[in-house]
Amino acid sequence: MESGKRPYDPIFLGKLLLEMGILMIHAGAPTRRVSLILTRISQAYGFQVYSDLSTRHLSISMQDQHEEKVFSGGRSNHSLPGVNFWVVSDISNLSIELSEKQLPLEELKDAFKLIQYRPHYPRWLILLVVSFAGAAFCYTFGGDLVEMGITFLATFCGLFLKQELVKNNLNTYIVTYFSALLAAFVIALCWKLEITAQPDQAFATSVLFLVPGVPLVISLVDLLDGYITNGIDRGVNALIHAFGIASGLASVLYVFKIPF
């Protein structure tokens, strides 16, 4: 095949790859996974892709079979990852389908749009289930029914505030701090109202919905994969979140002078 007469438009594909990559990075996929999926999709269309991945930026350059450069470009996303596994899963499955059978690029774009705009679970469901998870935590840490109840309430309030603040595009660490503050404040209030006498477990578990579990695990995955800078980036990100949680909790304990 002569260059210039390619069956697929490399610029169209390149732009699509950039969109996919940045979406996956944003959704909290490990670096190797993103690189693997981009490679798989571009190979399905007969191109070789070279990617440079960071946790907020992606640049790729593509070559055709004759090692001729056909596309290069980059995308940045200023906001930090908001975890969305569904997107990663769907794009991954799409890439596997593509490596078995090529789709026309227009159809690929439509399929991608469908994934991109797929709604999350309904907000009330997330609130309820995560609050219930908080109560469940409280039980596994040795809390009783009353403590489970107030943990449910605290998690509900904290997560509600978090969702509201995220809508306003606030700094994510500030969001974490204020959510932890509110959750701990609810517990402290319950303690002041003498609903419970020993709210230790409730305090420790009410902020667990904020735990940066995904960055923490993926940080280590990236480090062990050899993407050291990305691993450190995610690790530090998780650490600052943990610090935000601790300071939110500490503020309440300090203000209310809770004696334990």
Place this chain on the structure above:
Amino acid sequence: MELIEVIYKGLWCSCAAFGFGVLFNAPKRCLWMILVVGFLGGVVKFGLMLPEIDGGIVFSTFAASLVIGFTGVYLGNWKRFIPMMITIPSVIPLVPGAFAYKAMLGLMELSRIPDENYGQIVNQAIYNGAMTLFILLAITLGVTIPLLIFKLEYAGKGEVALKKT
């Protein structure tokens, strides 16, 4: 009777894992796997921590996250999911919240003027901090070992997981 308690705790662990699955927007078809894997993790952790076995919390957590890692990878490969989607929500119930909380309390206590109890507080804070760190390491290692050392990830038809990028 203690065994029933362990299973009961496992059930609550699986509820917590489910909540985080929803929070991380895991696909609907893998939510039941999160329930199962989270339950297994809870049972292994609290089972090993029974006084008869007395595995110690770090080892129990490590064993539990290894179990979660391997079952998650197995289930994920079976139904074509990325294993991480199942394993990450499932390990979150193992997070050492109580240790982290006590470590933070200890650190706050250190801001006062030293007296004869000061050494005790330092010891406690360092102990709790170290436990938090080790448990977190155990969790992350347990989840990543099946993925990285054994390369059990599903990657399409007869495709090797790692390709030249």
